[in-house]
Amino acid sequence: MINTVLTRFKLNGKEVEVDAKPNEVLLDTLRLRLDVKSVKRGCERGECGSCTILLNGEPVTSCLVLTPQVEGADIVTVEGLESDPKFVELVENFVKEGAIQCGFCTPGFLLTAYAAVTKGKVKTPEDIRKHLEGNLCRCTGYVKIIDAVARTTLKPA
Ligand code: FES
Ligand code: FES
Numbered sequence: 015m016i017n018t019v020l021t022r023f024k025l026n027g028k029e030v031e032v033d034a035k036p037n038e039v040l041l042d043t044l045r046l047r048l049d050v051k052s053v054k055r056g057c058e059r060g061e062c063g064s065c066t067i068l069l070n071g072e073p074v075t076s077c078l079v080l081t082p083q084v085e086g087a088d089i090v091t092v093e094g095l096e097s098d099p100k101f102v103e104l105v106e107n108f109v110k111e112g113a114i115q116c117g118f119c120t121p122g123f124l125l126t127a128y129a130a131v132t133k134g135k136v137k138t139p140e141d142i143r144k145h146l147e148g149n150l151c152r153c154t155g156y157v158k159i160i161d162a163v164a165r166t167t168l169k170p171a
Contacts, residue, residue: 019082025050026094034081041065041076044091052092052121056150063149066122067091071133073126075148092121101128104166111162115153123149123159131167139164 018033025048032047041058044050044067056064058077065076068090095101104124107113114120123146130136130145142163143156151159 021082021085023084023086024088026090032081036080036082038081039077040067040079040081040084040089043081044076044089050091050093054118054121056118061150062119063122063126064119066125066149068125068129071129073129073148090125092124095125095128098128100132100166104128104131104163107162107165108159111158111165113154113158113162119149119151119153123151127163127166131163136163136167139168142167 016035019036020031021034022029022031024030025044030048032043034043041053041055044053045055053067053076054064055077056062058065060075060078063075066073067076068074069079069084070088092101101124104127108120108124113123126146126149127142130141135145136142139160142160146156146159146163
């Protein structure tokens with residue numbers, strides 16, 4: 015018999031609890047148990063960034079986090095930011111700059127960029143490149159994505 019671990023955490027502001035397997039990754043819990051399909055399954059080894067979520071405000075790859083480890087944590091996905099003005103602005107700039115094609119990588123890019131922008135970590139285009147280096151896109155190339163983030167955060171006051 016496989017034991018499970020009752021794990022409680024906050025998902026997009028709401029308390030949830032799951033009976034997770036001890037070796038269950040958060041990516042699977044979110045997609046398969048909690049139906050959060052914006053969190054994408056890519057490489058499953060921490061290299062592509064498509065499964066990025068915010069864990070206590072920091073972008074992390076959910077394929078490398080065991081669900082029992084997030085007991086008591088605050089997890090945010092793009093669904094939790096739909097009414098956040100800075101996030102909405104970021105999404106609009108992705109659209110304006112043509113930074114989305116298939117969209118598979120986009121939730122991960124948006125969450126990584128959102129965290130960097132709202133923490134005031136982006137002062138130059140080089141900062142954007144540095145913060146987004148863990149997210150891969152096979153469609154757009156990176157210039158449009160970097161331009162979209164720059165349009166959100168580097169515009170003149
Ligand atoms: S699926 Fe997690 S980093 Fe690629
Ligand atoms: S838009 Fe298709 S992988 Fe990035």
